[in-house]
Amino acid sequence: MLGGGHLPGALAQQPVPARRQHLPLDSIRLSDPFILADARTHTYYMTGTGGLLWQSKDLKSWDGPTPVAQPDPTSWMGPRPMIWAAEIHSYKGKYYYYATFTNKALTADTVQGKPLERRASHVLRSDQPAGPYRPFGDATYLPANKLTLDGTFWVDKDGKPYLVYCHEWLQNQNGTVERIALKPDLSGTQGPAQVLFRASDSPWSRENPRTGSARPNKVTDGPWVFRTKTGRLGMLWTSWIYDVYTQGVAYSASGTLAGPWQQEPAPITPPNYGHGMLFRTFEGKDLLVLHSHLDVKGNYHRVPRLFEADLSGDKLVIGKPYGIKN
Template sequence: MPASELKIRDPFVFADKKSGKYYMHANGGKLSPGQLARFGAGRNALYAYESKDLKNWRLVGPSFVPPADFWGKSDFWAPDMFLVDGKYYIIATFSAREPSVKTVRGRLEPMRGCSVLVSDRPDGGFKPLANAPITPVGWMALDGALFEDSDGSMWLVYCREWLQVGDGQIIAQRISRDLKKTLGEPKALFSASSAPWVKEKSGTHVTDAPVVNRLPDGSLYMTWSSFSGGKYRIGVARSPSGRIDGEWIHDPECLNSDDGGHAMVFKTFGGKLKISYHAPNSKNETLTIRDFALKGGKFFISGE
């Protein structure tokens, strides 16, 4: 299937050097009734896609089918995949069944959190490391991603949702290298409203999809998403010190104007920098992959 026709949200592209293929995972929300019937796993599961060239993608099949007693009963959002010490890990967002968390709207909602899944291969066979979220119990947390520091220590970066705190936050927390437990306390890096490009009249502000990368000069940059003027956007924050728990400074303007977001940056097998995200942020969203570059100290998405 051509990338331009692939309906998908939260596309995280993983370049698997072992197979020479690119992989993505997504829930079954965009699959047709025929596709769901073919695989028999339902919408509340994860499915793998693979590609050799980023232009054409093949639906491989279910990559994670939850056990009957799995705590997460809905969402199956934002499955980001990473390779750590020879094993493939997915960090995805799930919600419990029973309402238990009070929101800023004054009502109870099911707890939302991130869980870690593991497999020996990138296209399937994923199982939960634990039948519980790795993010704090009682939080509305989502969009977890890994960052490996220069000393080999691992960090979990995720969002504390606006539904619970009003002004959504980006959180960082150390995590054991086997990804089975967090270490120390969660640290809030910044809130959505601290970015000058985030402009919403509702009084609540979204944080989505924090993904951290390191530049050659040792500093860090984070792509993340929120809303401005009613459209979904991608922004950049930077840590000049190179510390994930250091001060983060926002670029004053967002990167895009196409109502797209939930982005991540990756390198192709040829070493070219790309950014993937879904656009527009509607029921008609499709996979968007564009060139990504840093010129004169400023990040650019091709075509923007």
């Protein structure tokens, strides 16, 4: 099973396709889709794994892709890092690019005799939502020997910004979702990390070990923090039920990132969808974007999909597909 549910390395960083106009959403191949509805430009910006960007005015017709990430080639990332699960967040007049960077030339750790390439969540910055996004802060946000991925951004009830991310199951053998405080200007992290929950906390995830009975899956993937209109704090995250990519959700009993986090007993989307995030359209409609997951002769075929989302109650309720033929 692949770490974090992402594409194999050989497929994660392909040459940039030719830029096109008026692409329908379901013609785009993209893992871990993220959509920023930017009020300043009245434009939707979509990114994800691969470090590319698409733009749309109506969520139906998309222009792109264009490369937008410009990490420092002399940094630990190297000249051609793999880029996974990028997100764009607007904060205090700037735009921040949260992504997982992997340098296959560096070994971060060795677990059970297997070398693990260096992989970490990091943050780039731009004055514009379309980038380019460049380094602006600390050389690292998380320890060099810790494999982290799928970083996202949240400002908690205390008004402080946090980086929420996964600690890779390939290293700790039971993937976690963790938080660490960010500096006020987001240029680095500060203080210790806190484990929020582990993959094995999920009542629905499953895997078949080589010996013995089925057990909880090890993968934590794609955390996304949200608040319902009643004020309840929730978190989307993804794992697997055997070979089925699966979207789940948890809720914080305290209403803060500190938790404790309580897992919902069942997934919230149809099978083989995952790595979701929520956004609001310019017309005020809440939507979930995530990718469909199809294994075609050993190759993952992933396409962004939209679903209606209802946040009016104490729990997120996912509705029918939105804007495209199912």
